[in-house]
Amino acid sequence: MSFPALVIKDLKKTYGSGTVALKGVSLEVPEGDFFALLGPNGAGKTTIIGIVTGLVTKTGGTVSVFGYDIDKDTEKAKTQIGLVGQEINFNPFEKVLDIVVNQGGYYGIPRSEAIPRAKQLLADLGLGDKMTGQAMQLSGGMKRRLMIARALIHKPRFLILDEPTAGVDVELRRGMWSYLRKLTGEGVTILLTTHYLEEAEQLANHVAILNYGEIIRNGTMKDILAMHTDEGQAAEGYRGGRLEEVFLQLINESDK
């Protein structure tokens, strides 16, 4: 029996400060999909990712990954997920190769297996000549790629990327897009959050738009882009891509 990669039902989160981050979000990411979760800053994207990956506790609702409930089948659910977080979260004093190999160790992969796998991943991501150096010596874009390699060391079926291309130059970003497309071609389901809407437009098959802790639109990329009209464009200056226009339109409607 095949399960969706991610099923979220009525997910709620209120932080200790009283801030309501999620007001009952329901979402489904099909297996093998490239899914973009979009929204302005503070919409709740990172909170959702935090809950799914075990970094944030939820207030209510259920989450399952490939049919495994994150509360009841925590270990099974977590083995399915690879996370590339929004912030750089590795020890900068560690060697690049060690960061990836140790992450494999936390998933129970012995060093004899993890080392060649890590070397291959780092080489694939263009970090082959940086393996023995300290992570602090890497540039911003290289650090992002190191985080991708680390997230893939245990061969997850579901890769979650929280703004993976933030601060990365155009050339590198395009390279990362190709790599992510290759992963989906190999059967990996991807959930992406990004503020670069042309990135989501290029890569994703499905889109959910989040604002103030609620899903305001959810559908295929084709359906979302079909909402775009050229009306009124001449009255304004800069025009973004089609997804950007729809995004702004939906957010503005939601804010009213």
Next chain:
Amino acid sequence: MHAEKSLAHDMTTYQKWIAFYTMLRKDVVRMFRIWGQTFLPSIITSSLYFLIFGAVLGSRIGEMQGVDYMSFVVPGLVMLAIVTNSYTNSSFTFFQSKFFARSIEEQLVSPMPPWIMIAGFISGGVVRGILVGALVLAISLFFTNLHIAIASAGVILLFAVLTAFVFSLAGLVNGIYAKSIDGINIVPTFVLTPLIYLGGVFYSISSLPQAAQYVTHVNPLFYLINGFRYGFLGITDVPLATSLAVLFGLIALLIAVNWYLIRTGLGLKQ
């Protein structure tokens, strides 16, 4: 196919061992890389103690409970090294991974159960405590005429390991709760150090007034130092069984607290 469907199971015992070994190895590599911060301070401090109490003050103090003062002090100083190093290692390693780089997330997103995380974090503290304790003991042999019998070596090792275990667990609780670097330093400075010095490192409680002796009995460090001293010198202020009971009681309590904190994510998850 990149994705591995075969991984959809709970971690096996072997995989849990690998996860634990990874955490231990990482910490041991770190402590040897920065040996000047991890091993050297205790060696210098204990050498100064031996020099001052042995060469300068020891001869004037004479004997304590039938043994020369320098030999009397050695178990307490070794214990001091074990306690401070195991505690500091666990608290600082955890705090560093939580605040400085958020690398704690590497473990939190992984499938390893909470008890493996606890074991992984405290094991480095136990290793460091034992290694530094052994170094301090080796230095003491230059200043004293200690002769350790094979029979008592077992008691010494038992108390050394259990003490390192207790204070690694205690350090981990501190690391989890601490919200700033001050939170890491407050407990060792204002709680741990007084407890160690008032626990009988430098004296026998029989030399204290009756009221002070009663107060000393509520200090857990007193039992650990006495059990350890029994292993070295065959003398103690309390029965060995009482010291062991206190140690095991502390271990059970601290494991329960750590398990609860990591399981619920208190101080870790938002």
